[in-house]
Amino acid sequence: MENRSHALIAGFFTIALIILTTIFAMWLGHDKIQRIPYEIVTNSSVSGLNLQAAVRYKGIKVGNVTDINFNPKVPGQIMLRVEVIPTTPVTTATFATLAYQGVTGIAFIQLDDDKQPGTELLASNQLEDALPRIPLRPSILQNLEQKGIAILGQTEQLTQRINQLLDPQNPASLISTMGHFSKAADQWGAVPGQIAPSLAKLPALIDQTQNTLISVKNLSVDANKFTQNLNQLSNQLQSSEGPIAHFNNALDQISNSVTTETLPRIQTLTGEARSSLRMLNRTTENLNDRPQSILFGNPAPSPGPGEPGFVAPISAPE
Incomplete structure (x- = not known):
């Protein structure tokens, strides 16, 4: 019986120890923050x-x-x-x-x-x-992964292009291209010999160009002098004592004389001509009415009231 009682006590003690250990662990793991x-x-x-x-x-x-x-x-x-x-x-x-x-x-x-x-x-x-x-x-590794995938894609494209370049048909094209380059180089080598005569003429052409520039410079100087002469002539013509001013003064004098002397005389002559025309019209009318007046002259006027020989007019019976 004692062995059983000791075993039972040991079992209870073990269970209690486990429970206490669990509670202590939970207490330690509990975060109060x-x-x-x-x-x-x-x-x-x-x-x-x-x-x-x-x-x-x-x-x-x-x-x-x-x-x-x-x-x-x-x-x-x-x-x-x-x-x-x-x-x-x-x-x-x-x-x-x-x-x-x-x-x-x-x-x-x-x-x-x-x-x-x-x-x-x-x-x-x-x-x-x-x-x-x-x-x-994205983290650094994720960025590296994405960029690595992009780099792999570009590497694959580069590999495909290199394979296309190394295709058996391409060497012939490359050889032909190199031949064209060789011909172009030969033609380019002949260019200096063709250009040499033109280069030899360049000094003379430069001298002619310089002479032309000197002539143009002289012409520019002459043009400037001519322009200055024209400016002086224009200033003289436009000055207060120049010929244009004198011509304007003469025109003003002529205009004044016409206005003050000639026009009044013309108006007087016009009035006299009008009077003469009136008298001529009257004479013409008298001749039309009494043509005999040319021979016998104009008859004497009838006496008026109060003059000798005046006869009062007789009124008609009503």
Whole structure:
């Protein structure tokens, strides 16, 4: 019985020790620091990233990855939930990249900024469960992978072009092209001999050009002198004592004499001519009425009232 009682006590002691150890471990693992949650959304691969992976800000651990899941609204999109300590300076200029630790390949989230001032990072929508989102940029390895794929594509194109260049049909074309180049070089070698006579004539042509320039210069000087003479002649003609001024004065005098002397005389002569015409008209009318007046003269006028021989006219009976 004693053996059984000792075994039972040992079993109870072992169970109690396990329970106490579990409670102590849970107490030690309990984090009393309040953390701020953020959300990271990406369409890229997050291979090597696990739950409770570290979140570092400029190399300092500030939190952990608490959730990795797919976005049910956007197929192929991955949503990462991270929690960091409140003192982490997360702003609108902060971005995340996927980094790898050493040669183990264990991934973690690296936070950094663009070295620009930013404001407090808030949720992009007004939903209650919405979290502020930190953009995830491609890591160095991802950029190298993309550029490596592009380089491989360019290398493949270069290889295809080299194969086309080394095609059996191309050497003949290359040989023909080289032959054309050789002929062109031979023709170019004959060019200096053809140009030599023209080059020999260049000194004489240069001398003629210089003489022509001297003649043009002299002509320009003569033209300037002629222009100066014309300017002097124009100034003399336009001066107050020049011939144009004298001609204008003579015209003014003639105009004044015509206005003050000739026109009044013409007006007087015109008046006398009008009087003569009136008298001539009267004489013509008298001759028409009494042609005998040419021989007997004009009859004496009838006596008027109060003159001798006046006879009053007799009125007709009513």
